[in-house]
Amino acid sequence: MSLLVEQPGILSLIQDYGRFGYHNLGLTTGGPLDVHAFKWANRLVHNQLRASAIEISIGGLNLKAQGDIYIAVTGANMPLTIDGRECDLWTSHRVHSGQCIALGYASEGCRSYLAVARGLLIEPSFGSTATVMRERIGGLHGTKLAQGDVLPCADTHNLERLTLPLNNRPVYPSHARLRMVPGYQYSAFTQLKKSLFFSSKYQLTDRSDRMGMRLQGPNIASSIRQMLSEGICQGAIQVPADGQPIVLLNDRQTIGGYPKLGSVMAIDCACLAQLRPGDWVRFKAVSIHESHNINSVAALAFTRQHPLPVK
Amino acid sequence: MNVAIAGENSFIVYFANQASPIISAQIDLTIQAVLERLGPAIVDLIPSYTSLLVIYDLDQVDHFWVRKQLYAAINQPEKITPGSSASTELPVYYSCESGPDLELIATRSKLSIEAVIDLHQQGCYQVYAIGFAPGFAYLGEVDPRIATPRLSTPRLKVPQGAVAIADRQTAVYPAMSPGGWNLIGLCPLKLFNPTANPPMPIKVGDQVRFRAIGKAEFLHLGGALSDNLFGHSGVI
Numbered sequence: 001m002s003l004l005v006e007q008p009g010i011l012s013l014i015q016d017y018g019r020f021g022y023h024n025l026g027l028t029t030g031g032p033l034d035v036h037a038f039k040w041a042n043r044l045v046h047n048q049l050r051a052s053a054i055e056i057s058i059g060g061l062n063l064k065a066q067g068d069i070y071i072a073v074t075g076a077n078m079p080l081t082i083d084g085r086e087c088d089l090w091t092s093h094r095v096h097s098g099q100c101i102a103l104g105y106a107s108e109g110c111r112s113y114l115a116v117a118r119g120l121l122i123e124p125s126f127g128s129t130a131t132v133m134r135e136r137i138g139g140l141h142g143t144k145l146a147q148g149d150v151l152p153c154a155d156t157h158n159l160e161r162l163t164l165p166l167n168n169r170p171v172y173p174s175h176a177r178l179r180m181v182p183g184y185q186y187s188a189f190t191q192l193k194k195s196l197f198f199s200s201k202y203q204l205t206d207r208s209d210r211m212g213m214r215l216q217g218p219n220i221a222s223s224i225r226q227m228l229s230e231g232i233c234q235g236a237i238q239v240p241a242d243g244q245p246i247v248l249l250n251d252r253q254t255i256g257g258y259p260k261l262g263s264v265m266a267i268d269c270a271c272l273a274q275l276r277p278g279d280w281v282r283f284k285a286v287s288i289h290e291s292h293n294i295n296s297v298a299a300l301a302f303t304r305q306h307p308l309p310v311k
Numbered sequence: 312m313n314v315a316i317a318g319e320n321s322f323i324v325y326f327a328n329q330a331s332p333i334i335s336a337q338i339d340l341t342i343q344a345v346l347e348r349l350g351p352a353i354v355d356l357i358p359s360y361t362s363l364l365v366i367y368d369l370d371q372v373d374h375f376w377v378r379k380q381l382y383a384a385i386n387q388p389e390k391i392t393p394g395s396s397a398s399t400e401l402p403v404y405y406s407c408e409s410g411p412d413l414e415l416i417a418t419r420s421k422l423s424i425e426a427v428i429d430l431h432q433q434g435c436y437q438v439y440a441i442g443f444a445p446g447f448a449y450l451g452e453v454d455p456r457i458a459t460p461r462l463s464t465p466r467l468k469v470p471q472g473a474v475a476i477a478d479r480q481t482a483v484y485p486a487m488s489p490g491g492w493n494l495i496g497l498c499p500l501k502l503f504n505p506t507a508n509p510p511m512p513i514k515v516g517d518q519v520r521f522r523a524i525g526k527a528e529f530l531h532l533g534g535a536l537s538d539n540l541f542g543h544s545g546v547i
Contacts, residue, residue, distance in 0.1 A: 023355040023366070024502070025511055026445045121429025126504060135445050136486075137505070183316035184323065228330060229440055229449075231357030233321040255359045255442035263318030288374045291319040295369060 001067030005114065005149040009060030009103065014139040014151070016119060017050035019128035023254045025188030029234065030130030030138060031250050033210060033273030034111050035266065036170065036302075037075035041115035044072035044092045044307055051119030052129045054145070056112045059105035061145070063114075065095045070117040070159045076109030076172060076274060091163035091310060092117075098206045109172030109274040118154040132192055132193035132251050134211070162307035174279040176271040178247070179286045179294065180237060184260035185224060189239075193220040197261065202245065206277040210251040212238070213272055215281065222259040229257040237283075247272060265291055267298055312385055314378065320354070321366040322381060330360040332437045332518075336396060339516035344384035347378065358515040359440035360449075398518040401483065403432065403474050403496040404529035411541050416459050416476065424466065426547035431474075431495060432456040432521040436481060438513050446485030446503025446511050450519055451522050453481050465491030468542035472498045472534065474521070485511075494541065499524075499534030 015038070018031025032055055034040035039049045054061070059078045072092040073080050080087045083099045095101060122129040122140065131139030135238065140149055155227075177237075189197075202217035218279075221243035232238070236248045238258045247264055249272075264272065265286070272281065286294070314377065316322040327334045338358045345365060346353065351373040357364040358464060367377050385543035405428040407413055417424045443449075458479045469475070472486040475492030484490060485503035504510055513519060524532070 020354050023364075024441060024514065026442045026447055126510075137445070181316060183318060183320050226360070228360040229442065230323060230359050230362040231317075233318040233364060233366055235318055253442060254357055255440055260317075262316070263321070265319050288319065289317055292369075292373055297321070300495045 001069065001155045003069075003101075003120075003151040003153060004063050004064040004066055005061075005145050005147055005151070005152065006100070007060060007062035008145040008147055008149070009056055009058070009062075011057040012061045012145040013055045013131040013133075014122055014129055014145070015055045015131060016052040016053055016124070016129045018250065019126050019130050019132070019138070021062045022126050023231070026254055027126055027135060028132055028252055028254055029250050030128065030132040032113060033110075033250055034075055034113070034270040036270050037111070038113045039302070040090065040164060041072050041074040041113035042119075044074070044090065045070050045115050045117040045160060046096040046162075047115055047117065047119055050128065051115065053113050053115040053120065054121050054151075056103055056114060057110060059103050059112070061103045061114070063099055063101045063151075065099050065101065066150075067097050067153070067155045068157060069095050069153060070156050070161070071095055071101060071114060072162075073103065073112055073114050074164075075112035076106035078106045078112045079104035088163065090169050092159065092161045094159075094161070110276050111273055116153045117156040117159050121152040121154065122147055134251060148197065151302055161310035163310050164305070164307045168305045172274045174275065176275060176279075176281045177271060178264045178268045178281050179284050180235070180262050180264045181288055181291050181292070182262040182285050183261060184236070185222060185227075186262055188222045188224050188259055189220065189261060190223070193222070194261075197245070198222055198285060201282055203280045204275050204277050208277060210249060212246045212248040212252055213275075215235070215247065216243045220245065224259040227257050227259065229255045232256050232260075233263055234266055235269045237264060249273065265294065267294065314381055314385070317364060320369045321364060322377065324363045324365065324381065324385065325361060326363070327361045330439055333514045334361055334470045335437050335439060339396065341385060344387045345381065347386050348380045352377070356444075359442070396516050396518055397513075398435075398520065400514050400522050401498050401500060402524040402528065402532060403498050403521045404526060404534060405431070405474075405496035405523050406526070408536065409497040409529070410474070412459075412462075412493035413495050416457055416493055416495065419459060420456050422456065427457050427495070428523060431456050431476070431481070432523050434481075434520075438515050438517045438519060441511070441515055444485065444488055446521075448482060448502070448511075448513055450481045454478040455479065459493045461491040462493065463494045465489055466542055469494065470497070470540050472500070472502070474498055497529065497534055497536075499529050499532035
């Protein structure tokens with residue numbers, strides 16, 4: 001059983017939860033930019049939460065089912081049709097062999113996740129199927145989906161269909177407040193630059209991708225001119241000499257030599273990844289204790305939100 | 312030594328202000344101590360020059376526990392003996408045919424091409440960091456006489472195995488990629504092989520030496536030379 005890619009859309013990538021434990025070889029994490037929507041896609045088709053799915057950026061993906069399957073699409077507001085019939089997002093659907101699954105272009109948000117019951121059956125490399133195009137690793141051939149690609153999956157019958165109630169679905173506005181934990185070279189930035197950073201709006205530029213979101217706004221360059229390359233974690237806010245911050249995401253390089261203010265919490269990196277060029281963000285500093293609380297509350301909320309059966 | 316927060320799930324340990332083989336050995340020892348104490352709670356470790364980034368699993372442990380364990384791991388008394396780290400020898404076919412920037416380095420340094428090759432292969436290099444691309448190892452430091460700044464315009468195509476110099480660093484390109492380092496030879500071995508275990512013959516903290524080989528041995532060891540090895544532009 002499989003899914004045939006009839007139109008790949010702008011950027012559709014196979015992603016599982018990410019590649020961990022290989023940063024020492026220079027391999028980055030990859031994985032879904034919006035982990036929340038990714039986990040829900042898998043949960044709605046009764047998958048293990050880290051199963052391989054498709055991340056669709058902007059939209060335009062058309063697939064043909066070659067077998068009877070169940071799917072769910074979550075994330076950005078991308079119109080979903082199955083054989084021309086409009087279908088609800090955040091809901092599992094039955095797809096019969098020969099039917100076409102089509103995703104239009106997102107009206108709100110930027111990334112969607114399409115999960116198939118029992119997951120896409122892709123051979124992992126370095127323990128993961130996450131596609132990192134820069135490294136030519138993961139997915140089918142280390143690159144984005146292309147017309148004619150065949151994605152193996154399992155035939156599924158009699159799955160209980162689920163839907164996430166409307167009030168539990170996230171909304172994707174064109175701005176975000178990014179909570180960050182101060183760290184790295186934070187003290188090498190003057191108080192004035194830090195005040196400027198936390199009180200200003202920064203706009204997403206079009207030079208943003210899965211490696212990092214390049215922002216534009218008041219100059220907040222540090223006094224550091226040269227430093228030795230060091231390990232970079234998810235969400236790190238890098239400030240090169242031009243004083244324009246870059247928030248580093250899933251496909252970031254593992255080491256780098258620019259000063260950093262600290263790191264955006266993963267939960268807010270997901271919101272950032274749903275923005276488009278021209279949208280704006282603000283930053284808010286949180287202590288490491290607050291970040292732990294925020295994560296605990298979010299984890300609890302996720303387990304306590306229950307999808308309802310579709311009648 | 313200084314332990315700083317890097318992010319919600321990571322610490323960065325700074326060992327010194329300047330890189331040296333002793334600091335590298337110390338980082339290597341710390342990695343082992345961290346793995347012993349924090350084992351399964353570690354998601355990833357990134358050693359580099361003078362620091363170690365420790366990424367931990369927030370589902371299992373919290374900041375307080377990791378910080379406590381990290382301090383214990385750092386303060387574990389261990390004898391540091393530089394030079395006891397693993398050493399690897401890499402064969403290199405140095406020539407103008409396989410290293411299009413050899414001539415440029417020789418001219419800059421007012422040395423003969425043979426002298427440049429000699430100086431490069433006499434060095435014993437420390438693996439300071441791995442990054443930029445999978446398997447790309449930063450080795451230091453080359454003799455100051457052959458230190459050469461990066462090309463002003465990077466090449467669009469540097470072949471797999473290219474041995475290169477940038478300032479006082481040297482490296483072997485693990486795969487074909489764009490690159491701005493000065494190319495002086497080719498290594499016939501595959502330095503990053505996803506299907507091998509381990510995928511890389513070297514790790515951070517190891518030492519590397521280069522051994523000059525001739526064209527015949529290069530080809531015998533699996534090396535390949537083709538017409539358009541360095542892209543159309545040739546030198547620079």
